[in-house]
Structures are given as C-alpha cells and as structure tokens.
Amino acid sequence: MIDLFSGIYSGKKVLLTGDTGFKGSWMSIWLKEMGADVYGYALPPLTNKDNFVSTKLAAKISHTDGDVRDKNNLEKFFNEVKPDVAFHLAAQPLVIESYNHPHYNFETNLMGTVNFFEAVRNCTSVKAAINVTTDKCYQNNEWLWGYRENDAMGGDDPYSASKGCSELITNSYIKSFFSKENTAHVASGRAGNVIGGGDWAENRIIPDMIRGYENGKGTSVRNPQSVRPWQFVLEPVYGYLKLGEKLLTEGKSYSGGWNFGPAAYENYSVGDVVNEVRKLIPDIKIDAPELKEKLHEAGLLKLDITKAVNQLNWKPKLNFKETIEFTIKGYLQELDAKNNIYDCRVEQIKNYCAK
Ligand SMILES: NC(=O)c1ccc[n+]([C@@H]2O[C@H](COP(=O)([O-])OP(=O)(O)OC[C@H]3O[C@@H](n4cnc5c(N)ncnc54)[C@H](O)[C@@H]3O)[C@@H](O)[C@H]2O)c1
Numbered sequence: 001m002i003d004l005f006s007g008i009y010s011g012k013k014v015l016l017t018g019d020t021g022f023k024g025s026w027m028s029i030w031l032k033e034m035g036a037d038v039y040g041y042a043l044p045p046l047t048n049k050d051n052f053v054s055t056k057l058a059a060k061i062s063h064t065d066g067d068v069r070d071k072n073n074l075e076k077f078f079n080e081v082k083p084d085v086a087f088h089l090a091a092q093p094l095v096i097e098s099y100n101h102p103h104y105n106f107e108t109n110l111m112g113t114v115n116f117f118e119a120v121r122n123c124t125s126v127k128a129a130i131n132v133t134t135d136k137c138y139q140n141n142e143w144l145w146g147y148r149e150n151d152a153m154g155g156d157d158p159y160s161a162s163k164g165c166s167e168l169i170t171n172s173y174i175k176s177f178f179s180k181e182n183t184a185h186v187a188s189g190r191a192g193n194v195i196g197g198g199d200w201a202e203n204r205i206i207p208d209m210i211r212g213y214e215n216g217k218g219t220s221v222r223n224p225q226s227v228r229p230w231q232f233v234l235e236p237v238y239g240y241l242k243l244g245e246k247l248l249t250e251g252k253s254y255s256g257g258w259n260f261g262p263a264a265y266e267n268y269s270v271g272d273v274v275n276e277v278r279k280l281i282p283d284i285k286i287d288a289p290e291l292k293e294k295l296h297e298a299g300l301l302k303l304d305i306t307k308a309v310n311q312l313n314w315k316p317k318l319n320f321k322e323t324i325e326f327t328i329k330g331y332l333q334e335l336d337a338k339n340n341i342y343d344c345r346v347e348q349i350k351n352y353c354a355k
C-alpha cells in the first residue's frame with residue numbers, strides 16, 4: 001500500500017545523512033515501513049520537538065551521531081554499513097543562518113557534499129547515491145518561468161550559493177568518477193519549500209505560526225508577497241525514492257539533476273499560506289510585517305517539473321489546499337500528548353500514497 005517503488009527498497013541497506021532532520025526523519029519512516037534497513041548519520045536532533053524525537057525514531061532505525069565535515073568518520077560509517085543506496089540530506093538548510101554563520105554554512109554544504117561523494121567512491125557496495133539540494137541552487141533571474149534542470153546554477157545569499165556549489169560538485173563527481181562502468185549511479189534532487197508536521201526550524205513560516213499559536217503570541221510574516229513552491233514533505237521524498245528506484249534498476253541514464261516541485265499552476269505566496277492556515281486554526285494571531293533589516297531572499301522562484309513527470313513517472317499528489325491540510329493535521333496531532341506520533345506519520349504516509 002505504501003510501496004510505490006516496486007519493492008526495490010525491501011531488504012536493502014539504505015544510508016541517509018541528515019536522518020535526524022525534518023525530511024530525513026520522514027524518509028526514514030517511509031523506508032522502514034517498506035522493509036529497508038535504515039542507517040542514519042547526522043548531528044543529534046536540535047530540540048525534543050523534532051520529528052526524529054517525537055516519533056522515537058532512534059529505537060526503530062540504526063542512527064549514529066556524526067558530522068559530515070569529518071571525512072574519515074563518514075567514510076568509516078559507510079564502510080561499516082556497506083549500504084546499497086545512499087541519500088545525502090545533511091546540510092545547513094536555512095537562508096538566515098547562512099548569513100549569521102557563512103563559514104559553517106559553506107563548510108557543511110560544500111565539504112559535506114565532497115565528503116559524501118568521497119565516501120560513496122570508496123565504498124564499493126553503493127550502487128546509487130542521491131544528493132538533496134534545493135530550488136535555490138539556480139541563478140535566480142526573478143522571471144516568470146520555472147527553472148529547468150539545465151539552467152545555470154547560482155545564488156546570491158550564502159545558503160543558495162552553497163547549494164549551487166553542491167550541485168556543481170555533484171556534476172563534477174558524476175563526470176570525473178561516476179561515469180565509468182561499475183561505479184555508483186549518481187543524481188541530485190532539487191525541491192522547493194517543504195512543509196509538514198515535525199518541522200520546528202526557526203524562521204520558517206508555518207513552524208513560526210504554530211509556535212506562536214502554542215504560546216499565545218502573534219507571528220510576524222516576512223515577505224508575504226514572495227511566491228514559493230510549497231510542497232508537503234512527502235512529495236519530494238517520493239521523488240528522491242523514485243529517483244533511487246530508477247538509478248538502481250535502470251542505471252546511469254537517470255544520473256544528473258531532477259526538479260521536484262508543485263504543478264506550474266500551484267505557486268502560492270507566503271500570504272496565501274498564512275490565509276489557508278488561518279482557515280484551519282482561526283485563533284492564530286498575525287502581527288504587522290517585520291520592519292527589521294531586510295536580508296536578500298529570492299522573491300519569485302518556480303521549478304519546471306516536466307523532466308520528472310515524463311521520465312520518472314513522478315508527479316505531485318496534493319494540491320495547495322491538501323498540502324496545508326496534511327501539514328496542519330501533522331502539527332495538531334503533535335500538540336495532543338495522547339498520540340503516538342510514529343503511528344500518525346505512518347497514517348499520513350498511507351493517506352498520501354492513496355491519493
Ligand atoms: N525544508 C525545506 O524546505 C527544504 C527545501 C529545499 C531543500 N532542502 C534541503 O533538504 C535537506 C534536508 O533539509 P531539512 O529541512 O530536513 O533540514 P533539517 O535542518 O531539518 O535537517 C538537517 C539535517 O542535517 C544534519 N546536519 C546539519 N549539519 C550537519 C553536519 N555538519 N554534520 C552532520 N549532519 C548535519 C542535521 O543534524 C539534520 O539531521 C537539506 O539539504 C536542505 O538544504 C530543504
């Protein structure tokens with residue numbers, strides 16, 4: 001029922017960096033429920049509210065604390081696990097943090113990627129490897145059209161630049177090391193703004209709104225007019241898993257970059273998200289927009305998903321309204337202490353797959 005990947009992951013050893021994070025924890029649950037042996041490598045969760053903690057994932061998968069900047073330790077982990085497939089999700093993922101700590105941002109997102117591919121290169125069990133980047137890897141021209149996989153990489157703020165670089169590193173490793181026979185098949189996944197229960201990162205609109213709701217405080221909305229490719233967390237995860245399936249079954253013809261975003265007509269602004277959330281939780285308070293120093297963040301950003309739709313047979317399952325409904329349901333389930341959150345996540349995976 002939840003295996004949309006022809007059973008390919010059942011009994012496979014799957015290594016994920018960033019399993020303690022938002023996407024990594026959801027992906028670990030889905031893989032676990034499909035019968036994969038899941039091995040995670042990441043920094044410890046930041047708070048007790050993180051999805052990794054609330055779902056008690058540490059007891060269900062094999063997790064090791066580790067830093068992706070530590071090349072030797074990451075390689076040792078790969079060689080102990082001997083995975084069939086590896087996904088790289090560990091990163092510094094926040095634009096504002098990248099302004100506060102640019103050196104750490106670049107170290108983690110560039111050298112972390114290099115160390116991941118070195119570990120893949122030196123571990124012969126790995127048949128497929130996928131680097132998770134972002135829609136922000138593209139040079140943003142603030143134009144109306146969606147970015148295609150062969151558009152130029154770029155990035156003005158340190159986070160976007162680091163993810164553009166992470167893509168260039170991926171391409172370099174594919175061309176230099178992973179194009180030969182008997183090497184791992186390598187690709188990257190570029191997705192937009194992902195939302196869903198269990199994400200408690202600072203300075204993301206929905207976590208900020210839910211935190212405010214819990215504490216009875218108002219939330220100030222940054223850039224309400226900014227259009228973002230909002231997606232429920234399982235949409236890109238479905239894409240990464242589909243890509244992994246294709247690399248494992250079809251090989252190098254699926255190497256390279258892949259966009260996973262909403263349908264072209266499903267691009268909504270930060271203000272639209274706020275309005276949709278307020279329909280579900282009318283008590284949420286919104287303050288006047290922040291007047292703090294405005295850091296540069298891309299205003300208009302769309303992804304063209306034609307390649308994934310046609311060649312991977314992947315497409316988004318939820319429309320905007322359903323995306324917000326799935327997301328808010330996940331948070332409200334967390335706010336009720338009686339719930340077993342792991343079971344709630346599995347139920348959402350089932351409901352998502354049934355769409
Ligand atoms: N959430 C989004 O909206 C979004 C959008 C586009 C792309 N992405 C990308 O998806 C990936 C996962 O993002 P997320 O939202 O789950 O972020 P997250 O912050 O919830 O998780 C990040 C993970 O990376 C790990 N990590 C960070 N620095 C590390 C280090 N130095 N060594 C080892 N582990 C480290 C953390 O421990 C955590 O497990 C990232 O590459 C991010 O850039 C996220």
